[in-house]
Amino acid sequence: MEGDAFSGLGNGTQIDGKVLQTFQKSFVQVQNILDQNRLLINEINQNHESKIPDNLSRNVGLIRELNNNIRRVVDLYADLSTSFTKSMDASSEGDSSGAFKSDGKAGHKRNRPG
Secondary structure, rough: OOOEOHHHHHOOEEEHHHHHHHHHOOOOOHHHHHEEEEEEEHHHHHHHHHHOOOHHHHHHHHHHHHHHHHHHHHHHHHHHHHHHHHHHHHHOOOOOOOOOOOOOOEEOOOOOOO
């Protein structure tokens, strides 16, 4: 897959295989964290339903771990968004359509009657 390009965004934009590997790695990390969160939530619910004081005390740590995991997912998505934007900017630098500039702002080309 190294060096391959992906042209599946509908507009012919090429994405480097290395960029895709980075995205895939991040999505796998996110999925692993979400799977872990599902297990944490199940354990938190079981502890809550048991009403056993030790289990309820344990939930404090489990909820902290869950919150930290959620922060990690948010950070991973933020990094993915930044990486995606940079890769799109880099791949569209040669595009002269004027739809978007590399700073992310829309271009102001107007067709004037001739």
